Amino acid sequence: xxxxxxxxxxxxxxxxxxxxxxxxxxxxxxxxxxxxxxxxxxxxxxxxxxxxxxxxxxxxxxxxxxxxxxxxxxxxxxxxxxxxxxxxxxxxxxxxxxxxxxxxxxxxxxxxxxxxxxxxxxxxxxxxxxxxxxxxxxxxxxxxxxxxxxxxxxxxxxxxxxxxxxxxxxxx
Numbered sequence: 001x002x003x004x005x006x007x008x009x010x011x012x013x014x015x016x017x018x019x020x021x022x023x024x025x026x027x028x029x030x031x032x033x034x035x036x037x038x039x040x041x042x043x044x045x046x047x048x049x050x051x052x053x054x055x056x057x058x059x060x061x062x063x064x065x066x067x068x069x070x071x072x073x074x075x076x077x078x079x080x081x082x083x084x085x086x087x088x089x090x091x092x093x094x095x096x097x098x099x100x101x102x103x104x105x106x107x108x109x110x111x112x113x114x115x116x117x118x119x120x121x122x123x124x125x126x127x128x129x130x131x132x133x134x135x136x137x138x139x140x141x142x143x144x145x146x147x148x149x150x151x152x153x154x155x156x157x158x159x160x161x162x163x164x165x166x167x168x169x170x171x172x
Contacts, residue, residue, distance in 0.1 A: 022088025030104030
């Protein structure tokens with residue numbers, strides 16, 4: 001590959017790193033073409049871009065990133081990068097699910113909003129709630145709070161009436 005081409009690819013990868021909310025490094029050595037196609041399809045369905053990139057080009061793309069030193073440690077053997085632009089947790093769920101049946105796929109590390117996660121953190125990442133799930137839970141909590149306001153107001157009024165009734169009985 002010519003130097004100009006390498007520089008252009010490194011620039012494109014750097015832009016993807018900057019645009020993504022999270023990216024994951026995986027090792028895929030030993031996956032056949034059919035399995036790799038299935039994995040790419042799973043990523044595509046979730047809106048995740050999955051690219052095989054040379055380690056040297058990844059290092060060039062990350063040279064200005066704050067977490068470059070930590071991420072460089074995971075750049076050994078073959079590397080493919082999953083770029084997640086909308087939901088930073090979705091790739092972890094796909095990688096964990098796919099690697100159960102395909103041991104050749106290995107999670108190396110991830111970076112989510114500047115935080116670096118090592119190879120042991122895949123189970124925790126995959127169990128986190130996605131952005132959509134968090135929004136749904138928050139909406140449910142707000143709905144419950146709004147629905148409980150009239151009940152609390154009724155309880156206060158009921159208790160006030162009860163207190164007034166008790167005071168009235170004491171005066172008689």
